Amino acid sequence: MTEIIFALGAGARVIAVDSTSRFPTLVEALPRIGYMRALAPEGLIALTPDLLLMSEEAGPPQAVAVLRAARAPIRVVPDRPSADGVRAKILAVAEALGLDGAPLAAAVRADWAALDAPIGSQRPRRAIFILSASRGAPLVSGEGTHADAMLRAAGATNVIGGFTGYRPLSAEAAAMAAPDAVVMMTHSLAEAGGLDAVLSMPALAVTPVARTRRVLAVDGPYTLSFGPRAPQARRDLARLLHPGAALPDLPLRDWT
Amino acid sequence: MSASLTLSTTRRARRLAVVPLGALALAGAMLAGILFGPAHVSLAGLLATLADALGLAPLPAEFARDAAVLGVVRLPRVLMAAIVGAGLGVAGAAMQGLFRNPLADPGLIGVSAGAGLAAVVAIVLGGSLFGAAAGLLGLWLLPLAAFVGGLAATLLMARLGSVGGVTSVATLLLAGVAVNALAGALTGMMIFMADDRQVRDITFWTLGSLAGSRWAQVPVVAVLVGLPTLALCALARPLNALMLGEAEAFHLGTRVEAVKRLAVVLAAIAVAAGVAFTGLIGFLGLVVPHLVRLGFGSDHRLVLPGAALLGGALLVLADLAARSLAAPAELPVGVVTALLGAPFFLWLLRRRGGTR
Numbered sequence: 001m002t003e004i005i006f007a008l009g010a011g012a013r014v015i016a017v018d019s020t021s022r023f024p025t026l027v028e029a030l031p032r033i034g035y036m037r038a039l040a041p042e043g044l045i046a047l048t049p050d051l052l053l054m055s056e057e058a059g060p061p062q063a064v065a066v067l068r069a070a071r072a073p074i075r076v077v078p079d080r081p082s083a084d085g086v087r088a089k090i091l092a093v094a095e096a097l098g099l100d101g102a103p104l105a106a107a108v109r110a111d112w113a114a115l116d117a118p119i120g121s122q123r124p125r126r127a128i129f130i131l132s133a134s135r136g137a138p139l140v141s142g143e144g145t146h147a148d149a150m151l152r153a154a155g156a157t158n159v160i161g162g163f164t165g166y167r168p169l170s171a172e173a174a175a176m177a178a179p180d181a182v183v184m185m186t187h188s189l190a191e192a193g194g195l196d197a198v199l200s201m202p203a204l205a206v207t208p209v210a211r212t213r214r215v216l217a218v219d220g221p222y223t224l225s226f227g228p229r230a231p232q233a234r235r236d237l238a239r240l241l242h243p244g245a246a247l248p249d250l251p252l253r254d255w256t
Numbered sequence: 257m258s259a260s261l262t263l264s265t266t267r268r269a270r271r272l273a274v275v276p277l278g279a280l281a282l283a284g285a286m287l288a289g290i291l292f293g294p295a296h297v298s299l300a301g302l303l304a305t306l307a308d309a310l311g312l313a314p315l316p317a318e319f320a321r322d323a324a325v326l327g328v329v330r331l332p333r334v335l336m337a338a339i340v341g342a343g344l345g346v347a348g349a350a351m352q353g354l355f356r357n358p359l360a361d362p363g364l365i366g367v368s369a370g371a372g373l374a375a376v377v378a379i380v381l382g383g384s385l386f387g388a389a390a391g392l393l394g395l396w397l398l399p400l401a402a403f404v405g406g407l408a409a410t411l412l413m414a415r416l417g418s419v420g421g422v423t424s425v426a427t428l429l430l431a432g433v434a435v436n437a438l439a440g441a442l443t444g445m446m447i448f449m450a451d452d453r454q455v456r457d458i459t460f461w462t463l464g465s466l467a468g469s470r471w472a473q474v475p476v477v478a479v480l481v482g483l484p485t486l487a488l489c490a491l492a493r494p495l496n497a498l499m500l501g502e503a504e505a506f507h508l509g510t511r512v513e514a515v516k517r518l519a520v521v522l523a524a525i526a527v528a529a530g531v532a533f534t535g536l537i538g539f540l541g542l543v544v545p546h547l548v549r550l551g552f553g554s555d556h557r558l559v560l561p562g563a564a565l566l567g568g569a570l571l572v573l574a575d576l577a578a579r580s581l582a583a584p585a586e587l588p589v590g591v592v593t594a595l596l597g598a599p600f601f602l603w604l605l606r607r608r609g610g611t612r
Contacts, residue, residue, distance in 0.1 A: 034585025062468020165451025
């Protein structure tokens with residue numbers, strides 16, 4: 001959402017961001033209001049914002065109720081991990097700021113759509129997304145997650161299903177799922193001790209990944225936030241999954 | 257017995273001081289909690305809000321924010337902190353007296369673990385399990401679940417802890433340990449079923465926060481925490497008698513069984529209703545009674561009201577720190593109380609280790 005505001009050219013109007021907003025790097029200088037699911041009513045009011053743009057994921061509901069009771073100017077923005085979701089998010093943010101979001105939404109939509117055919121022509125790679133692997137069984141993404149949506153968009157099938165959210169993966173379930181690619185966030189790959197440490201985990205040692213050694217490191221927020229850079233993130237992940245595929249270059253955008 | 261009687265006579269002057277001193281501390285803390293915080297309120301804003309509240313003068317538009325900060329955000333929050341803190345303090349004092357154990361706290365009777373389990377169930381299964389009821393209850397679902405869960409765990413423990421109508425303190429303690437372990441295991445099961453977002457919600461709930469305090473909650477907490485707090489203070493004499501030993505207390509005319517059950521149930525109600533709205537707040541129930549005893553001796557007629565007043569004062573101040581230190585973000589208040597409480601408790605243990 002922070003990215004969208006900057007992409008709309010209204011970055012100067014942002015006075016504070018939550019702990020998950022890391023891009024563009026300009027926001028590093030702004031006050032941080034903490035984690036978006038642990039909002040501080042008085043801290044937010046103390047910033048005297050004209051507008052509190054919050055994701056529908058923000059909370060806790062009790063703190064939001066306090067903010068509403070104090071007549072804080074709240075606007076809730078939907079957050080769905082899909083091309084339509086990105087478009088809805090951009091339009092909602094733009095409308096809340098009194099700006100025209102249609103050009104940005106159309107540009108992002110066009111970039112996304114340009115990848116549909118080339119990625120669709122690839123044979124989907126059998127993949128899993130590992131959120132964290134440093135403590136015991138790896139935590140993998142199931143259905144309904146942003147990671148699941150991005151895997152599918154980038155030409156992979158998420159071979160882990162049957163549950164929503166993130167769950168520890170047992171070695172036996174991993175053997176059944178037989179992924180031949182693993183996607184991880186760069187920092188969690190490092191935390192887990194690098195490529196060899198990840199591949200020697202019981203859950204992965206029995207899968208085709210141990211042979212292909214296809215462990216792909218991606219920037220977490222960039223890949224999973226479904227913001228204005230979602231087409232670029234989709235292209236980057238698709239290129240990692242399908243090194244030989246001919247993917248079109250996306251036009252250079254101000255916000256990437 | 258004679259020793260305790262001389263003790264209470266020599267400390268008479270101090271006994272008279274504990275209630276006014278505690279009340280003063282609580283009033284001071286509440287005033288600070290209302291006047292200070294990350295949102296700056298000008299003196300003019302404060303006066304205008306006061307005038308508006310008293311019906312003297314309508315609120316000028318430029319002070320609308322100050323009025324909202326004072327009246328909507330801070331006042332209910334400070335009141336909640338004062339009442340919940342009082343409940344935790346007095347419940348801790350009563351449990352330490354009942355179990356004759358300086359390490360006792362409300363967690364011992366399963367109330368925290370039970371409330372925690374029910375809260376986690378509400379967070380994870382809320383929508384799917386309760387369906388229409390969840391929609392109807394809205395923001396009240398989680399507190400209601402936590403209250404019922406905390407109370408149920410304690411009643412279960414009290415039931416398991418009494419054999420043939422006689423409640424042995426040792427059996428009660430062990431039953432508490434077992435109920436805690438069971439609730440912990442079921443909570444772990446829920447965490448396994450939770451998604452990423454719910455796990456974070458659970459984590460924050462178990463760290464405690466007063467950020468969700470609203471006016472609608474104040475009367476509920478005033479009744480469900482305030483009344484048991486007062487009732488526990490009235491149990492001071494029987495708890496004093498119990499300190500001498502159960503047989504001695506019985507011969508002094510104390511209805512030992514009734515007192516034990518009443519103290520446990522009252523403490524459970526006071527704690528469960530408090531943490532239902534705030535989440536778990538650690539260490540306050542353990543440390544506050546010790547603080548009072550250090551200053552005023554161990555007569556429950558002093559310790560119980562003292563622990564209530566000081567518990568309220570400390571939670572108000574801890575909450576002030578929680579919302580100010582990391583502004584514009586907020587620290588979980590349980591982190592603040594444990595951060596201050598744990599080192600103090602260690603110091604207390606070291607000191608006691610030397611004398612015993």
